[in-house]
Amino acid sequence: MAETHYLADWQPYPFRITETRLEFDLAPRGTRVRSGIGFHRELPGDLVLDGVGLNSQVIAINGLPLTESQFRIQDEQLIIASDALPGDDFTFMAEVLIDPETNTALEGLYLSGGMFCTQCEAQGFRKITWYPDRPDVMAPFRVTIRSDLPVLLSNGNPVSQQDGVATWHDPWPKPAYLFALVAGDLVAVSDSFTTASGRHVDLHVRTRPGDQEYAGFAMESLKKSMKWDEEVYGREYDLDVFNLVAVDDFNMGAMENKGLNIFNSKLVLASAETATDLDYERIEGVIGHEYFHNWTGNRITCRDWFQLCLKEGLTVFRDQQFTSDMRSAAVKRIGDVQLLRGRQFREDAGPLAHPPRPDHYQEINNFYTATVYEKGAEVIGMLKRLVGDDGYRSALDLYFDRHDGQACTIEDWLAVFQDATGRDLSQFKHWYTDAGTPRLTMVEDWQDGRLTLRFAQHTAPTPGQPDKPARVIPIALGLIGPNGDEVLPTTVLEMTEAQQEFSFDGLGARPVVSLLRGFSAPVTVSRQISADQQALLLAHDTDPFTRWEAGHDLALDSLIARISGAAAERHIEATTQVLADALTDPAFAALCLGLPGEDEIATAIAARGDTPDPAAIHVARETYLRDLASRHGAALSALYDATIEEEPYRPDAAGAARRSLRLACLSLLSRIDGGERAFVLFGTASSMTERFGALGQLVACGNDREALELLRHEFSDNRLVMDKWFMVQPLRANPETAVERARDLAARPDFDWKNPNRFRALLGGLSANHAAFHRADGAGYDFYADWLIRLDPVNPQTAARMSTAFETWTRHDDNLRARARAALQRIADVPGLSRNTSEMVTRILAAGA
Ligand code: TRP
Ligand code: ZN
Numbered sequence: 001m002a003e004t005h006y007l008a009d010w011q012p013y014p015f016r017i018t019e020t021r022l023e024f025d026l027a028p029r030g031t032r033v034r035s036g037i038g039f040h041r042e043l044p045g046d047l048v049l050d051g052v053g054l055n056s057q058v059i060a061i062n063g064l065p066l067t068e069s070q071f072r073i074q075d076e077q078l079i080i081a082s083d084a085l086p087g088d089d090f091t092f093m094a095e096v097l098i099d100p101e102t103n104t105a106l107e108g109l110y111l112s113g114g115m116f117c118t119q120c121e122a123q124g125f126r127k128i129t130w131y132p133d134r135p136d137v138m139a140p141f142r143v144t145i146r147s148d149l150p151v152l153l154s155n156g157n158p159v160s161q162q163d164g165v166a167t168w169h170d171p172w173p174k175p176a177y178l179f180a181l182v183a184g185d186l187v188a189v190s191d192s193f194t195t196a197s198g199r200h201v202d203l204h205v206r207t208r209p210g211d212q213e214y215a216g217f218a219m220e221s222l223k224k225s226m227k228w229d230e231e232v233y234g235r236e237y238d239l240d241v242f243n244l245v246a247v248d249d250f251n252m253g254a255m256e257n258k259g260l261n262i263f264n265s266k267l268v269l270a271s272a273e274t275a276t277d278l279d280y281e282r283i284e285g286v287i288g289h290e291y292f293h294n295w296t297g298n299r300i301t302c303r304d305w306f307q308l309c310l311k312e313g314l315t316v317f318r319d320q321q322f323t324s325d326m327r328s329a330a331v332k333r334i335g336d337v338q339l340l341r342g343r344q345f346r347e348d349a350g351p352l353a354h355p356p357r358p359d360h361y362q363e364i365n366n367f368y369t370a371t372v373y374e375k376g377a378e379v380i381g382m383l384k385r386l387v388g389d390d391g392y393r394s395a396l397d398l399y400f401d402r403h404d405g406q407a408c409t410i411e412d413w414l415a416v417f418q419d420a421t422g423r424d425l426s427q428f429k430h431w432y433t434d435a436g437t438p439r440l441t442m443v444e445d446w447q448d449g450r451l452t453l454r455f456a457q458h459t460a461p462t463p464g465q466p467d468k469p470a471r472v473i474p475i476a477l478g479l480i481g482p483n484g485d486e487v488l489p490t491t492v493l494e495m496t497e498a499q500q501e502f503s504f505d506g507l508g509a510r511p512v513v514s515l516l517r518g519f520s521a522p523v524t525v526s527r528q529i530s531a532d533q534q535a536l537l538l539a540h541d542t543d544p545f546t547r548w549e550a551g552h553d554l555a556l557d558s559l560i561a562r563i564s565g566a567a568a569e570r571h572i573e574a575t576t577q578v579l580a581d582a583l584t585d586p587a588f589a590a591l592c593l594g595l596p597g598e599d600e601i602a603t604a605i606a607a608r609g610d611t612p613d614p615a616a617i618h619v620a621r622e623t624y625l626r627d628l629a630s631r632h633g634a635a636l637s638a639l640y641d642a643t644i645e646e647e648p649y650r651p652d653a654a655g656a657a658r659r660s661l662r663l664a665c666l667s668l669l670s671r672i673d674g675g676e677r678a679f680v681l682f683g684t685a686s687s688m689t690e691r692f693g694a695l696g697q698l699v700a701c702g703n704d705r706e707a708l709e710l711l712r713h714e715f716s717d718n719r720l721v722m723d724k725w726f727m728v729q730p731l732r733a734n735p736e737t738a739v740e741r742a743r744d745l746a747a748r749p750d751f752d753w754k755n756p757n758r759f760r761a762l763l764g765g766l767s768a769n770h771a772a773f774h775r776a777d778g779a780g781y782d783f784y785a786d787w788l789i790r791l792d793p794v795n796p797q798t799a800a801r802m803s804t805a806f807e808t809w810t811r812h813d814d815n816l817r818a819r820a821r822a823a824l825q826r827i828a829d830v831p832g833l834s835r836n837t838s839e840m841v842t843r844i845l846a847a848g849a
Helices: 216-233 277-292 305-324 328-347 369-402 410-421 531-538 542-561 571-582 588-595 597-606 614-631 633-642 655-672 674-685 687-701 705-715 720-733 739-747 756-768 779-792 794-807 814-828 834-846
Strands: 017-027 032-041 047-050 057-063 070-072 077-080 091-100 108-112 115-117 139-146 153-154 157-162 165-176 181-184 187-194 198-209 239-245 262-265 439-447 450-458 473-480 485-495 497-506 512-515 524-527
Touching: 115 262, 139 153, 139 181, 153 165, 181 614, 187 216, 198 216, 216 239, 216 277, 216 305, 216 542, 239 485, 262 277, 277 305, 277 655, 277 687, 305 328, 305 369, 305 410, 328 369, 328 542, 328 588, 328 597, 369 410, 369 531, 439 512, 450 473, 473 531, 485 497, 512 524, 512 542, 524 705, 531 542, 542 571, 542 588, 542 597, 542 614, 571 588, 571 614, 571 633, 588 655, 597 614, 614 633, 614 655, 633 655, 655 674, 655 687, 674 687, 674 779, 687 705, 687 720, 705 720, 720 739, 720 756, 739 756, 739 779, 756 779, 756 794, 779 814, 794 814, 794 834, 814 834
Parallel strands: 017 139, 198 239, 239 262, 439 524
Antiparallel strands: 017 032, 032 091, 047 077, 057 091, 070 077, 108 115, 115 181, 139 165, 153 181, 157 165, 187 198, 439 450, 450 497, 473 485, 473 512
């Protein structure tokens, strides 16, 4: 059983580092790393350094090699006792050999298509050399790289570059997790940016030769991000150079290494022919995210990994604001709420529930979760709502002012809000320390022009946290009169008790409550509302989120009624108006036409205390979509024709909105035209957005052979397009055949499963096909488990992350539960299973104990 780390055990590091010097002699097998680390003692204690898998050639202090008796190595740490150290100031030196070529875990220094690159967050630096690999030890770095490769990069500013030797200096003290090195045969798109105070910054987006033609949008996104952070947060860039590198083998999205951001190539490279609107939006958002980390994460970092949401929640919040400003704020908000509910609420309701700031972990890589990121961002949104825009701005100014150059905690973060606004945030802190999604219940009472709203909040127990005190919940609401007029504009109520009531007087007729406007708090809502009231909100609400939500709930109720055999026509009728207004706000209409997915329906059924049946949900949803399409065939067809692409593709919000409406219409129409329109669109469309939208429908219709052949032919040497090709088939295929199809795809020579993008495409596509993954004969679980077992020794981080596909296993019937348990147990029983996957599978299995 792996060791558990506790927040309560944190101790300050006894030394400060004055400078870290590193020298790399790059070679695929046997890269030599020489280090010189200047230490200055601040507290009593031994010198403890972390190191994993290092072949140590020399360990020395002040130039004198240590003998075996002067240090010891145990539990992946090198310890030099206090009395073996020469005084309070000394230089630790090491020479180690590491092996990038065999590093398939993609953590530390590794090779991706002939390019050397690094990934050090959270604890990858210890695979490069001996070091205090913890975020509260910050130092300026000087790095020398020797290699024949033409481009040699590290953090900070370039000092010199000649004859295969490059030296970089990063003056800003940083923890080791922000270290990066890249070396390769790279080409670049280059530009520059002048900061508000006049600093000239050279910008480079670097790719493999041939890929530079896809890097232009990334560069534009970077410049927008730099400008936005100056305008909105007053934050400027602080080095002479900014490098952004695209790599094909990468465990996650991207990494904010100081001055040298490294990206998964799918979040950099785009063209009209190869990327969809969604890809473009993500690229812009993630480039913003990593850039914004320069202040929220790098200049101010985390004291320890329990504080991860200090940088991630805040930086997600900032990238959400950025996207809202660049595109449609309403569409962005609705999309973010869908993501939060689909991933974070699901996590919070299951065996993996944890607070945004956890207080223990075994493997920190397992805590880069929707709760830390997305809920971490929601919590900041609530803070902002509670203290107001001005309060938020002054708190952030104080944060940057007070903590620049420091490694901080959530307590520090809350203190700046308290100090800047005078508000007591002790109750608010529960949002950081308590897991689980509060359920907010509202009961209405109407008497003589007075509306009384009685609220109750309840949070169910989560693993290790049985009792949940009441939290402060900002409830934004408005009132809509029976004729559709708004009789109360948005008002924010602050609920602080377990039960609390609020009244509104002097109302003429009984209004409908537009509740939780803008999704003002990450809670689930339980209330009595009739289909007519939902339809009224869908037609007249002034808040786009609650307006969308009304239609969404109406659809969800109708779908669930269908599963139990009841007829439910109200949503089908309400769709008439959505279609009639569609062209005035195409993106909003597209969101309304996209019905709740199967996993969401299953979650809703489970939340009502029933047992979801994945196969029945699939059939009911498909029939419902067919009915909806038949009822509105003419209007859908007219809209589909009206939204035809007339101009060359541009990845802007307006174009994306129009295309999203067109594809939403296509999705419904394909249910009744046998895929005819999709077939034509696939053959004629010029953008990947439309082609890929059409392809999904063709796969769902089982009429995909020709299109898939064509696409493969055209793009067999484009990895990103081929990832889509691998993903769409298991994702959209009929659940009865999707597993077999995935099996055939996995046997192909181009299923390069050690590449995380390719692996995620195929296996992630399958697990997102709800009825296929949860197939009654367990074939989905078995196939998936086989592949996790195969991936685990090669890339434990990715294997562990992907085990979350099983996190809802306990909500199903006895048969599915038994089959999921057996698959999970089979993974758990693998000898030598990684610490990553072992922790995940143990926690997931514990739910069924
Ligand atoms: N800090 C990165 C971000 O949020 C994500 C990250 C954490 C990461 N660990 C990683 C990326 C490991 C790649 C591999 O932007
Ligand atoms: Zn981040």
